[in-house]
Amino acid sequence: MAADDKPFESVWTRPRRQREQLSREQIVAEAVRLLDIEGLEALSMRRLGTRLGAGATSLYRHVANKDELIELVVDEVYGELTVPEPGDPANWRATIESCAYSVRAMVLRHPWVAVVLGQVGLAYLGPNVIRLSERMLAVVEGAGFAVEESDRVMSTVLAYVIGMATSEAAYLSMLARSGRTEQELMESLQPSAEEAMRDHPRVRESQSAMRGRDPEQLREANFDYGLQRMLDGLAVRLEHLATG
Structure with a gap:
């Protein structure tokens, strides 16, 4: 052969x-x-x-x-992911948002998964992956995207979610190895950070604005900001498709 x-x-x-x-x-x-x-x-x-x-x-x-x-x-x-059954097409944004948060939570529970996603090959034949893909595609197509573009939309959203969650999972794994809480780590780095930013006013101002905020809430806010801007872009694209 x-x-x-x-x-x-x-x-x-x-x-x-x-x-x-x-x-x-x-x-x-x-x-x-x-x-x-x-x-x-x-x-x-x-x-x-x-x-x-x-x-x-x-x-x-x-x-x-x-x-x-x-x-x-x-x-x-x-198989741990929750993807709602396709419903009102007008709710496409909330449905994709819910799925994105479910993927993020899965990666944070299983940090190792981000490392192997690029090597799984025909894992896309797995029943849970296919179930997820089927429901997501139904939501995206129902919103108004053509079949070919729907696959690209799904891939783009998942690429953002997995990319952000991978960085977050790596950080949390490092934190676990250190034996410190997020707050303890931030406090221990504060003197060195202030010295490093002394001649960089924009960075210093940016970091000052985040000082005192709950680190977990800040991570979620950062994730949500990028997700919402991506969904904003998809909404604009749908308007363009609708008006021809």
Whole structure:
């Protein structure tokens, strides 16, 4: 068989094994727990098998390799997302906003997911990812976008949400390793920050305006600002499409 004819391998393209003592669902659930506690670098088939009280061979009956396991865990956490059923097309903005916040919350619960989204390949065949995509596309098309443009709208919104949430998750992971609260970290950095900004009045004024605000609320406000400006742009685009 020529290299070009070799089928693309994915966990979603192979039939599932039935009536095994160790199920795929058990494997995936334990893998997510391991990733949440110890991060991506701790995930291996051997380590996972040990946590499940089974040899790695038992896992290989369900997943061919670690890449396939990543496909499964990504789809699993996508199953946590809440995407309302398409309703009144006029409510498209509120629906997309709700979905965006759900994606952000998922990434913050599972910081490792942002690292692997670029390598999942055919994870888009996963049932939860497809369910999310179907509902989002229905909302965007119902708002007035054509089919081809709807996919671009969805991709653009998700790119913003995942990009912002990835930076936020990395910051929170660093914070957890430090053993400090956000407020404690900010206070400890204050003297150095003031010295660094001494000759930069605009930066100093900007930081002064945020001083004393709750860090968690500030992070959410920053996320929401960008999301709302993106939705503003989509609303303008819809008006342009409506007027031809």
